[in-house]
Amino acid sequence: MEPVMTDRLTTLWQQRYRTAPPPELAETPAAQTDIFDSLLTHRSVRAYLPDTLPEGTIEAAVAAAQSAPSSSNLQAWSVVALRDPGRRARFSELCGNQAHIAQAPVFLVWLADLSRLERVASASGQGHEALDYTELTLLAAIDTALAAQNAVATLEAAGLGTVYIGGLRNHPEEVARELGLPARCIGVFGLCVGYPDPSRPASVKPRLPQPVVLHHEHYGVADEASLIALHDARDGDFQKEQGLPPRLWSETMAARIATRAALHGRDTILSSLRALGFPMK
Ligand SMILES: Cc1cc2nc3c(=O)[nH]c(=O)nc-3n(C[C@H](O)[C@H](O)[C@H](O)COP(=O)(O)O)c2cc1C
Structure with missing residues:
Protein backbone atom coordinates (compact mmCIF):
# COMPACT_ATOMS: atom_id res chain seq x y z
CA MET A 1 0.00 0.00 0.00
CA HIS A 42 9.92 28.18 13.17
CA ARG A 43 9.18 31.86 12.79
CA SER A 44 10.98 34.81 14.35
CA VAL A 45 8.83 36.52 16.97
CA ARG A 46 8.95 40.29 17.35
CA ALA A 47 5.90 40.83 19.61
CA TYR A 48 5.92 39.44 23.16
CA LEU A 49 3.71 39.21 26.22
CA PRO A 50 5.28 40.65 29.37
CA ASP A 51 4.98 37.27 31.19
CA THR A 52 8.15 36.00 32.80
CA LEU A 53 9.54 32.60 31.84
CA PRO A 54 9.08 29.56 34.09
CA GLU A 55 11.94 29.07 36.55
CA GLY A 56 14.76 27.03 34.98
CA THR A 57 13.88 27.83 31.37
CA ILE A 58 17.16 29.57 30.57
CA GLU A 59 19.14 26.85 32.33
CA ALA A 60 17.35 24.18 30.23
CA ALA A 61 18.02 26.16 27.05
CA VAL A 62 21.69 26.51 27.97
CA ALA A 63 21.92 22.76 28.68
CA ALA A 64 20.60 22.19 25.14
CA ALA A 65 23.10 24.77 23.86
CA GLN A 66 25.98 23.06 25.66
CA SER A 67 24.86 19.76 24.17
CA ALA A 68 25.61 21.04 20.67
CA PRO A 69 28.75 19.73 19.01
CA SER A 70 31.77 21.92 19.64
CA SER A 71 34.94 22.15 17.54
CA SER A 72 37.53 19.96 19.36
CA ASN A 73 35.24 20.40 22.39
CA LEU A 74 36.89 23.80 22.93
CA GLN A 75 33.47 25.25 23.91
CA ALA A 76 34.52 28.70 22.78
CA TRP A 77 31.35 30.57 23.69
CA SER A 78 29.51 32.11 26.63
CA VAL A 79 26.12 33.74 27.04
CA VAL A 80 24.87 36.60 29.24
CA ALA A 81 21.18 36.60 30.24
CA LEU A 82 19.64 40.05 30.67
CA ARG A 83 16.32 40.32 32.51
CA ASP A 84 16.55 43.78 34.06
CA PRO A 85 14.20 46.11 32.10
CA GLY A 86 16.68 49.00 32.21
CA ARG A 87 19.45 46.82 30.81
CA ARG A 88 17.15 45.50 28.07
CA ALA A 89 16.13 49.05 27.17
CA ARG A 90 19.82 49.98 26.89
CA PHE A 91 20.50 47.00 24.62
CA SER A 92 17.43 47.81 22.54
CA GLU A 93 19.03 51.20 21.87
CA LEU A 94 22.48 49.71 21.20
CA CYS A 95 21.02 47.24 18.68
CA GLY A 96 19.29 49.89 16.54
CA ASN A 97 16.23 50.67 18.70
CA GLN A 98 14.62 47.29 18.29
CA ALA A 99 11.54 47.46 20.54
CA HIS A 100 11.24 43.68 20.98
CA ILE A 101 14.48 43.66 23.02
CA ALA A 102 12.89 45.89 25.65
CA GLN A 103 9.60 43.98 25.42
CA ALA A 104 10.70 40.33 25.69
CA PRO A 105 11.35 39.30 29.32
CA VAL A 106 14.79 37.87 28.52
CA PHE A 107 17.56 38.98 26.17
CA LEU A 108 20.42 36.54 25.73
CA VAL A 109 23.73 37.92 24.50
CA TRP A 110 25.73 35.18 22.78
CA LEU A 111 29.49 35.63 22.93
CA ALA A 112 32.30 34.16 20.86
CA ASP A 113 34.63 33.63 23.78
CA LEU A 114 38.31 32.76 23.43
CA SER A 115 39.15 34.43 26.77
CA ARG A 116 38.47 31.29 28.80
CA LEU A 117 40.87 29.28 26.64
CA GLU A 118 43.57 31.87 27.24
CA ARG A 119 43.02 31.48 31.00
CA VAL A 120 43.03 27.68 30.68
CA ALA A 121 46.29 27.83 28.70
CA SER A 122 47.90 30.18 31.23
CA ALA A 123 46.82 27.98 34.15
CA SER A 124 48.36 24.96 32.44
CA GLY A 125 51.57 26.88 31.80
CA GLN A 126 51.32 26.67 28.03
CA GLY A 127 51.30 29.32 25.30
CA HIS A 128 48.18 30.27 23.35
CA GLU A 129 49.42 31.72 20.06
CA ALA A 130 46.81 29.84 18.02
CA LEU A 131 44.16 32.10 19.60
CA ASP A 132 45.50 34.99 17.51
CA TYR A 133 44.57 33.35 14.21
CA THR A 134 41.41 33.95 12.18
CA GLU A 135 40.68 30.20 12.28
CA LEU A 136 40.04 30.39 16.03
CA THR A 137 37.75 33.40 15.65
CA LEU A 138 35.77 31.60 12.98
CA LEU A 139 35.67 28.48 15.15
CA ALA A 140 34.34 30.45 18.12
CA ALA A 141 31.63 32.09 15.99
CA ILE A 142 30.59 28.69 14.57
CA ASP A 143 30.44 27.10 18.03
CA THR A 144 28.37 30.04 19.30
CA ALA A 145 25.83 29.79 16.48
CA LEU A 146 25.43 26.01 16.79
CA ALA A 147 24.90 26.33 20.54
CA ALA A 148 22.41 29.19 20.24
CA GLN A 149 20.34 27.38 17.65
CA ASN A 150 20.03 24.35 19.98
CA ALA A 151 18.67 26.75 22.59
CA VAL A 152 16.26 28.23 20.05
CA ALA A 153 14.99 24.79 19.01
CA THR A 154 14.37 23.86 22.65
CA LEU A 155 12.62 27.12 23.50
CA GLU A 156 10.41 26.97 20.40
CA ALA A 157 9.47 23.35 21.10
CA ALA A 158 8.23 24.59 24.50
CA GLY A 159 5.98 27.19 22.85
CA LEU A 160 8.26 30.15 23.44
CA GLY A 161 9.20 32.65 20.77
CA THR A 162 12.64 33.97 19.88
CA VAL A 163 14.34 36.32 17.46
CA TYR A 164 18.05 36.61 16.83
CA ILE A 165 19.49 40.11 16.98
CA GLY A 166 22.40 40.73 14.62
CA GLY A 167 22.02 44.40 15.56
CA LEU A 168 24.21 43.46 18.54
CA ARG A 169 27.16 43.89 16.15
CA ASN A 170 26.26 47.54 15.46
CA HIS A 171 28.39 48.65 18.42
CA PRO A 172 30.61 45.74 19.50
CA GLU A 173 32.88 47.84 21.73
CA GLU A 174 29.97 49.45 23.63
CA VAL A 175 28.42 46.00 24.08
CA ALA A 176 31.73 44.76 25.49
CA ARG A 177 31.87 47.71 27.90
CA GLU A 178 28.24 47.27 29.03
CA LEU A 179 28.83 43.60 29.80
CA GLY A 180 32.35 43.93 31.18
CA LEU A 181 33.74 41.49 28.64
CA PRO A 182 37.35 40.39 28.94
CA ALA A 183 39.70 40.60 25.94
CA ARG A 184 39.13 37.86 23.32
CA CYS A 185 35.37 37.94 23.89
CA ILE A 186 32.81 39.55 21.52
CA GLY A 187 29.02 39.59 21.27
CA VAL A 188 28.05 37.94 17.99
CA PHE A 189 24.26 38.17 18.23
CA GLY A 190 21.50 38.61 20.75
CA LEU A 191 18.35 36.55 21.21
CA CYS A 192 15.00 37.77 22.51
CA VAL A 193 13.04 35.10 24.40
CA GLY A 194 9.46 35.24 25.60
CA TYR A 195 5.86 34.22 25.04
CA PRO A 196 4.61 35.30 21.61
CA ASP A 197 1.81 37.89 21.77
CA PRO A 198 -1.16 35.99 20.26
CA SER A 199 -2.72 39.25 19.07
CA ARG A 200 0.27 39.84 16.76
CA PRO A 201 1.18 36.35 15.51
CA ALA A 202 4.19 35.71 13.30
CA SER A 203 3.89 33.46 10.26
CA VAL A 204 6.16 30.87 8.70
CA LYS A 205 8.20 32.55 5.95
CA PRO A 206 8.80 30.76 2.67
CA ARG A 207 12.35 29.68 1.91
CA LEU A 208 14.14 29.20 -1.41
CA PRO A 209 13.13 26.10 -3.37
CA GLN A 210 15.24 23.24 -2.08
CA PRO A 211 17.10 22.57 -5.37
CA VAL A 212 18.63 26.05 -5.08
CA VAL A 213 20.47 25.09 -1.90
CA LEU A 214 20.78 21.27 -2.09
CA HIS A 215 23.39 20.11 -4.57
CA HIS A 216 24.43 16.55 -5.33
CA GLU A 217 28.06 15.53 -5.82
CA HIS A 218 28.97 18.91 -7.36
CA TYR A 219 27.87 22.49 -6.90
CA GLY A 220 25.53 23.75 -9.57
CA VAL A 221 21.86 24.47 -10.24
CA ALA A 222 20.70 24.23 -13.85
CA ASP A 223 17.83 26.68 -13.60
CA GLU A 224 18.76 28.86 -10.63
CA ALA A 225 17.39 32.08 -12.12
CA SER A 226 13.94 30.61 -12.77
CA LEU A 227 13.83 29.00 -9.30
CA ILE A 228 14.74 32.34 -7.72
CA ALA A 229 12.01 34.00 -9.79
CA LEU A 230 9.63 31.37 -8.42
CA HIS A 231 10.74 32.23 -4.90
CA ASP A 232 10.22 35.93 -5.62
CA ALA A 233 6.62 35.13 -6.58
CA ARG A 234 6.00 32.95 -3.49
CA ASP A 235 7.61 35.50 -1.20
CA GLY A 236 5.48 38.18 -2.87
CA ASP A 237 2.35 36.17 -2.00
CA PHE A 238 3.57 35.94 1.59
CA GLN A 239 4.12 39.70 1.76
CA LYS A 240 0.61 40.29 0.42
CA GLU A 241 -0.99 37.87 2.89
CA GLN A 242 0.82 39.61 5.74
CA GLY A 243 -0.32 43.05 4.58
CA LEU A 244 3.34 43.96 3.96
CA PRO A 245 4.48 46.21 1.12
CA PRO A 246 5.09 44.44 -2.22
CA ARG A 247 8.70 43.61 -2.97
CA LEU A 248 10.90 41.23 -4.88
CA TRP A 249 12.91 39.07 -2.50
CA SER A 250 15.89 39.02 -4.88
CA GLU A 251 15.92 42.81 -5.25
CA THR A 252 15.61 43.34 -1.50
CA MET A 253 18.49 40.95 -0.79
CA ALA A 254 20.59 42.51 -3.55
CA ALA A 255 20.02 45.94 -2.00
CA ARG A 256 21.27 44.62 1.34
CA ILE A 257 24.64 43.82 -0.18
CA ALA A 258 24.84 46.52 -2.83
CA THR A 259 26.99 49.01 -0.98
CA ARG A 260 29.24 49.43 2.00
CA ALA A 261 26.65 51.82 3.43
CA ALA A 262 24.13 48.95 3.42
CA LEU A 263 26.15 47.44 6.28
CA HIS A 264 24.92 50.30 8.51
CA GLY A 265 28.25 50.76 10.25
CA ARG A 266 29.16 47.10 10.49
CA ASP A 267 31.85 47.56 7.82
CA THR A 268 34.21 48.28 10.73
CA ILE A 269 33.76 44.86 12.36
CA LEU A 270 37.38 43.82 11.66
CA SER A 271 38.76 46.78 13.59
CA SER A 272 36.31 46.07 16.44
CA LEU A 273 37.41 42.45 16.52
CA ARG A 274 41.04 43.53 16.73
CA ALA A 275 40.24 46.10 19.43
CA LEU A 276 38.49 43.38 21.43
CA GLY A 277 41.45 41.01 21.34
CA PHE A 278 40.95 39.02 18.14
CA PRO A 279 44.11 39.79 16.10
CA MET A 280 42.78 37.78 13.10
CA LYS A 281 46.24 36.80 11.81
C1 LIG B 1 22.19 35.88 13.03
C2 LIG B 1 20.83 36.51 12.82
C3 LIG B 1 20.66 37.85 13.11
C4 LIG B 1 19.38 38.42 12.99
N1 LIG B 1 19.20 39.73 13.36
C5 LIG B 1 17.96 40.24 13.43
C6 LIG B 1 17.74 41.54 13.97
O1 LIG B 1 18.67 42.25 14.38
N2 LIG B 1 16.47 41.97 14.07
C7 LIG B 1 15.39 41.23 13.64
O2 LIG B 1 14.26 41.68 13.78
N3 LIG B 1 15.57 39.99 13.10
C8 LIG B 1 16.82 39.49 13.00
N4 LIG B 1 17.02 38.21 12.51
C9 LIG B 1 15.86 37.40 12.07
C10 LIG B 1 15.80 37.27 10.56
O3 LIG B 1 15.37 38.48 10.00
C11 LIG B 1 14.84 36.11 10.23
O4 LIG B 1 15.35 34.92 10.73
C12 LIG B 1 14.61 36.00 8.72
O5 LIG B 1 13.94 37.13 8.21
C13 LIG B 1 13.75 34.77 8.39
O6 LIG B 1 12.51 34.85 9.10
P1 LIG B 1 12.06 33.70 10.09
O7 LIG B 1 13.11 33.55 11.15
O8 LIG B 1 10.74 34.17 10.67
O9 LIG B 1 11.90 32.46 9.27
C14 LIG B 1 18.28 37.64 12.55
C15 LIG B 1 18.50 36.30 12.22
C16 LIG B 1 19.75 35.73 12.35
C17 LIG B 1 19.93 34.27 12.02
Whole structure:
Protein backbone atom coordinates (compact mmCIF):
# COMPACT_ATOMS: atom_id res chain seq x y z
CA MET A 1 0.00 0.00 0.00
CA GLU A 2 1.20 3.54 -0.80
CA PRO A 3 2.21 5.48 2.34
CA VAL A 4 -0.26 8.23 3.10
CA MET A 5 0.93 11.81 3.43
CA THR A 6 -0.57 13.20 6.61
CA ASP A 7 -2.30 16.58 6.56
CA ARG A 8 0.25 17.76 9.09
CA LEU A 9 3.24 16.95 6.85
CA THR A 10 1.50 18.59 3.89
CA THR A 11 0.88 21.72 5.96
CA LEU A 12 4.47 21.86 7.24
CA TRP A 13 5.96 21.54 3.75
CA GLN A 14 3.39 23.78 2.13
CA GLN A 15 4.02 26.58 4.66
CA ARG A 16 7.79 26.44 4.22
CA TYR A 17 8.01 25.89 0.45
CA ARG A 18 4.57 26.86 -0.87
CA THR A 19 4.40 23.66 -2.85
CA ALA A 20 3.25 20.07 -2.24
CA PRO A 21 5.66 17.80 -0.36
CA PRO A 22 7.58 15.14 -2.29
CA PRO A 23 5.70 11.80 -1.97
CA GLU A 24 8.63 10.07 -0.21
CA LEU A 25 8.23 12.46 2.76
CA ALA A 26 5.28 10.32 3.88
CA GLU A 27 7.65 7.47 4.75
CA THR A 28 10.81 9.36 5.66
CA PRO A 29 11.50 8.63 9.36
CA ALA A 30 13.27 11.98 9.85
CA ALA A 31 10.10 13.80 8.83
CA GLN A 32 7.90 11.94 11.34
CA THR A 33 9.61 13.45 14.38
CA ASP A 34 8.40 16.12 16.79
CA ILE A 35 11.63 18.04 16.22
CA PHE A 36 11.04 18.18 12.45
CA ASP A 37 7.57 19.53 13.11
CA SER A 38 8.89 22.12 15.53
CA LEU A 39 11.78 23.22 13.26
CA LEU A 40 9.54 23.55 10.22
CA THR A 41 7.14 25.78 12.15
CA HIS A 42 9.92 28.18 13.17
CA ARG A 43 9.18 31.86 12.79
CA SER A 44 10.98 34.81 14.35
CA VAL A 45 8.83 36.52 16.97
CA ARG A 46 8.95 40.29 17.35
CA ALA A 47 5.90 40.83 19.61
CA TYR A 48 5.92 39.44 23.16
CA LEU A 49 3.71 39.21 26.22
CA PRO A 50 5.28 40.65 29.37
CA ASP A 51 4.98 37.27 31.19
CA THR A 52 8.15 36.00 32.80
CA LEU A 53 9.54 32.60 31.84
CA PRO A 54 9.08 29.56 34.09
CA GLU A 55 11.94 29.07 36.55
CA GLY A 56 14.76 27.03 34.98
CA THR A 57 13.88 27.83 31.37
CA ILE A 58 17.16 29.57 30.57
CA GLU A 59 19.14 26.85 32.33
CA ALA A 60 17.35 24.18 30.23
CA ALA A 61 18.02 26.16 27.05
CA VAL A 62 21.69 26.51 27.97
CA ALA A 63 21.92 22.76 28.68
CA ALA A 64 20.60 22.19 25.14
CA ALA A 65 23.10 24.77 23.86
CA GLN A 66 25.98 23.06 25.66
CA SER A 67 24.86 19.76 24.17
CA ALA A 68 25.61 21.04 20.67
CA PRO A 69 28.75 19.73 19.01
CA SER A 70 31.77 21.92 19.64
CA SER A 71 34.94 22.15 17.54
CA SER A 72 37.53 19.96 19.36
CA ASN A 73 35.24 20.40 22.39
CA LEU A 74 36.89 23.80 22.93
CA GLN A 75 33.47 25.25 23.91
CA ALA A 76 34.52 28.70 22.78
CA TRP A 77 31.35 30.57 23.69
CA SER A 78 29.51 32.11 26.63
CA VAL A 79 26.12 33.74 27.04
CA VAL A 80 24.87 36.60 29.24
CA ALA A 81 21.18 36.60 30.24
CA LEU A 82 19.64 40.05 30.67
CA ARG A 83 16.32 40.32 32.51
CA ASP A 84 16.55 43.78 34.06
CA PRO A 85 14.20 46.11 32.10
CA GLY A 86 16.68 49.00 32.21
CA ARG A 87 19.45 46.82 30.81
CA ARG A 88 17.15 45.50 28.07
CA ALA A 89 16.13 49.05 27.17
CA ARG A 90 19.82 49.98 26.89
CA PHE A 91 20.50 47.00 24.62
CA SER A 92 17.43 47.81 22.54
CA GLU A 93 19.03 51.20 21.87
CA LEU A 94 22.48 49.71 21.20
CA CYS A 95 21.02 47.24 18.68
CA GLY A 96 19.29 49.89 16.54
CA ASN A 97 16.23 50.67 18.70
CA GLN A 98 14.62 47.29 18.29
CA ALA A 99 11.54 47.46 20.54
CA HIS A 100 11.24 43.68 20.98
CA ILE A 101 14.48 43.66 23.02
CA ALA A 102 12.89 45.89 25.65
CA GLN A 103 9.60 43.98 25.42
CA ALA A 104 10.70 40.33 25.69
CA PRO A 105 11.35 39.30 29.32
CA VAL A 106 14.79 37.87 28.52
CA PHE A 107 17.56 38.98 26.17
CA LEU A 108 20.42 36.54 25.73
CA VAL A 109 23.73 37.92 24.50
CA TRP A 110 25.73 35.18 22.78
CA LEU A 111 29.49 35.63 22.93
CA ALA A 112 32.30 34.16 20.86
CA ASP A 113 34.63 33.63 23.78
CA LEU A 114 38.31 32.76 23.43
CA SER A 115 39.15 34.43 26.77
CA ARG A 116 38.47 31.29 28.80
CA LEU A 117 40.87 29.28 26.64
CA GLU A 118 43.57 31.87 27.24
CA ARG A 119 43.02 31.48 31.00
CA VAL A 120 43.03 27.68 30.68
CA ALA A 121 46.29 27.83 28.70
CA SER A 122 47.90 30.18 31.23
CA ALA A 123 46.82 27.98 34.15
CA SER A 124 48.36 24.96 32.44
CA GLY A 125 51.57 26.88 31.80
CA GLN A 126 51.32 26.67 28.03
CA GLY A 127 51.30 29.32 25.30
CA HIS A 128 48.18 30.27 23.35
CA GLU A 129 49.42 31.72 20.06
CA ALA A 130 46.81 29.84 18.02
CA LEU A 131 44.16 32.10 19.60
CA ASP A 132 45.50 34.99 17.51
CA TYR A 133 44.57 33.35 14.21
CA THR A 134 41.41 33.95 12.18
CA GLU A 135 40.68 30.20 12.28
CA LEU A 136 40.04 30.39 16.03
CA THR A 137 37.75 33.40 15.65
CA LEU A 138 35.77 31.60 12.98
CA LEU A 139 35.67 28.48 15.15
CA ALA A 140 34.34 30.45 18.12
CA ALA A 141 31.63 32.09 15.99
CA ILE A 142 30.59 28.69 14.57
CA ASP A 143 30.44 27.10 18.03
CA THR A 144 28.37 30.04 19.30
CA ALA A 145 25.83 29.79 16.48
CA LEU A 146 25.43 26.01 16.79
CA ALA A 147 24.90 26.33 20.54
CA ALA A 148 22.41 29.19 20.24
CA GLN A 149 20.34 27.38 17.65
CA ASN A 150 20.03 24.35 19.98
CA ALA A 151 18.67 26.75 22.59
CA VAL A 152 16.26 28.23 20.05
CA ALA A 153 14.99 24.79 19.01
CA THR A 154 14.37 23.86 22.65
CA LEU A 155 12.62 27.12 23.50
CA GLU A 156 10.41 26.97 20.40
CA ALA A 157 9.47 23.35 21.10
CA ALA A 158 8.23 24.59 24.50
CA GLY A 159 5.98 27.19 22.85
CA LEU A 160 8.26 30.15 23.44
CA GLY A 161 9.20 32.65 20.77
CA THR A 162 12.64 33.97 19.88
CA VAL A 163 14.34 36.32 17.46
CA TYR A 164 18.05 36.61 16.83
CA ILE A 165 19.49 40.11 16.98
CA GLY A 166 22.40 40.73 14.62
CA GLY A 167 22.02 44.40 15.56
CA LEU A 168 24.21 43.46 18.54
CA ARG A 169 27.16 43.89 16.15
CA ASN A 170 26.26 47.54 15.46
CA HIS A 171 28.39 48.65 18.42
CA PRO A 172 30.61 45.74 19.50
CA GLU A 173 32.88 47.84 21.73
CA GLU A 174 29.97 49.45 23.63
CA VAL A 175 28.42 46.00 24.08
CA ALA A 176 31.73 44.76 25.49
CA ARG A 177 31.87 47.71 27.90
CA GLU A 178 28.24 47.27 29.03
CA LEU A 179 28.83 43.60 29.80
CA GLY A 180 32.35 43.93 31.18
CA LEU A 181 33.74 41.49 28.64
CA PRO A 182 37.35 40.39 28.94
CA ALA A 183 39.70 40.60 25.94
CA ARG A 184 39.13 37.86 23.32
CA CYS A 185 35.37 37.94 23.89
CA ILE A 186 32.81 39.55 21.52
CA GLY A 187 29.02 39.59 21.27
CA VAL A 188 28.05 37.94 17.99
CA PHE A 189 24.26 38.17 18.23
CA GLY A 190 21.50 38.61 20.75
CA LEU A 191 18.35 36.55 21.21
CA CYS A 192 15.00 37.77 22.51
CA VAL A 193 13.04 35.10 24.40
CA GLY A 194 9.46 35.24 25.60
CA TYR A 195 5.86 34.22 25.04
CA PRO A 196 4.61 35.30 21.61
CA ASP A 197 1.81 37.89 21.77
CA PRO A 198 -1.16 35.99 20.26
CA SER A 199 -2.72 39.25 19.07
CA ARG A 200 0.27 39.84 16.76
CA PRO A 201 1.18 36.35 15.51
CA ALA A 202 4.19 35.71 13.30
CA SER A 203 3.89 33.46 10.26
CA VAL A 204 6.16 30.87 8.70
CA LYS A 205 8.20 32.55 5.95
CA PRO A 206 8.80 30.76 2.67
CA ARG A 207 12.35 29.68 1.91
CA LEU A 208 14.14 29.20 -1.41
CA PRO A 209 13.13 26.10 -3.37
CA GLN A 210 15.24 23.24 -2.08
CA PRO A 211 17.10 22.57 -5.37
CA VAL A 212 18.63 26.05 -5.08
CA VAL A 213 20.47 25.09 -1.90
CA LEU A 214 20.78 21.27 -2.09
CA HIS A 215 23.39 20.11 -4.57
CA HIS A 216 24.43 16.55 -5.33
CA GLU A 217 28.06 15.53 -5.82
CA HIS A 218 28.97 18.91 -7.36
CA TYR A 219 27.87 22.49 -6.90
CA GLY A 220 25.53 23.75 -9.57
CA VAL A 221 21.86 24.47 -10.24
CA ALA A 222 20.70 24.23 -13.85
CA ASP A 223 17.83 26.68 -13.60
CA GLU A 224 18.76 28.86 -10.63
CA ALA A 225 17.39 32.08 -12.12
CA SER A 226 13.94 30.61 -12.77
CA LEU A 227 13.83 29.00 -9.30
CA ILE A 228 14.74 32.34 -7.72
CA ALA A 229 12.01 34.00 -9.79
CA LEU A 230 9.63 31.37 -8.42
CA HIS A 231 10.74 32.23 -4.90
CA ASP A 232 10.22 35.93 -5.62
CA ALA A 233 6.62 35.13 -6.58
CA ARG A 234 6.00 32.95 -3.49
CA ASP A 235 7.61 35.50 -1.20
CA GLY A 236 5.48 38.18 -2.87
CA ASP A 237 2.35 36.17 -2.00
CA PHE A 238 3.57 35.94 1.59
CA GLN A 239 4.12 39.70 1.76
CA LYS A 240 0.61 40.29 0.42
CA GLU A 241 -0.99 37.87 2.89
CA GLN A 242 0.82 39.61 5.74
CA GLY A 243 -0.32 43.05 4.58
CA LEU A 244 3.34 43.96 3.96
CA PRO A 245 4.48 46.21 1.12
CA PRO A 246 5.09 44.44 -2.22
CA ARG A 247 8.70 43.61 -2.97
CA LEU A 248 10.90 41.23 -4.88
CA TRP A 249 12.91 39.07 -2.50
CA SER A 250 15.89 39.02 -4.88
CA GLU A 251 15.92 42.81 -5.25
CA THR A 252 15.61 43.34 -1.50
CA MET A 253 18.49 40.95 -0.79
CA ALA A 254 20.59 42.51 -3.55
CA ALA A 255 20.02 45.94 -2.00
CA ARG A 256 21.27 44.62 1.34
CA ILE A 257 24.64 43.82 -0.18
CA ALA A 258 24.84 46.52 -2.83
CA THR A 259 26.99 49.01 -0.98
CA ARG A 260 29.24 49.43 2.00
CA ALA A 261 26.65 51.82 3.43
CA ALA A 262 24.13 48.95 3.42
CA LEU A 263 26.15 47.44 6.28
CA HIS A 264 24.92 50.30 8.51
CA GLY A 265 28.25 50.76 10.25
CA ARG A 266 29.16 47.10 10.49
CA ASP A 267 31.85 47.56 7.82
CA THR A 268 34.21 48.28 10.73
CA ILE A 269 33.76 44.86 12.36
CA LEU A 270 37.38 43.82 11.66
CA SER A 271 38.76 46.78 13.59
CA SER A 272 36.31 46.07 16.44
CA LEU A 273 37.41 42.45 16.52
CA ARG A 274 41.04 43.53 16.73
CA ALA A 275 40.24 46.10 19.43
CA LEU A 276 38.49 43.38 21.43
CA GLY A 277 41.45 41.01 21.34
CA PHE A 278 40.95 39.02 18.14
CA PRO A 279 44.11 39.79 16.10
CA MET A 280 42.78 37.78 13.10
CA LYS A 281 46.24 36.80 11.81
C1 LIG B 1 22.19 35.88 13.03
C2 LIG B 1 20.83 36.51 12.82
C3 LIG B 1 20.66 37.85 13.11
C4 LIG B 1 19.38 38.42 12.99
N1 LIG B 1 19.20 39.73 13.36
C5 LIG B 1 17.96 40.24 13.43
C6 LIG B 1 17.74 41.54 13.97
O1 LIG B 1 18.67 42.25 14.38
N2 LIG B 1 16.47 41.97 14.07
C7 LIG B 1 15.39 41.23 13.64
O2 LIG B 1 14.26 41.68 13.78
N3 LIG B 1 15.57 39.99 13.10
C8 LIG B 1 16.82 39.49 13.00
N4 LIG B 1 17.02 38.21 12.51
C9 LIG B 1 15.86 37.40 12.07
C10 LIG B 1 15.80 37.27 10.56
O3 LIG B 1 15.37 38.48 10.00
C11 LIG B 1 14.84 36.11 10.23
O4 LIG B 1 15.35 34.92 10.73
C12 LIG B 1 14.61 36.00 8.72
O5 LIG B 1 13.94 37.13 8.21
C13 LIG B 1 13.75 34.77 8.39
O6 LIG B 1 12.51 34.85 9.10
P1 LIG B 1 12.06 33.70 10.09
O7 LIG B 1 13.11 33.55 11.15
O8 LIG B 1 10.74 34.17 10.67
O9 LIG B 1 11.90 32.46 9.27
C14 LIG B 1 18.28 37.64 12.55
C15 LIG B 1 18.50 36.30 12.22
C16 LIG B 1 19.75 35.73 12.35
C17 LIG B 1 19.93 34.27 12.02
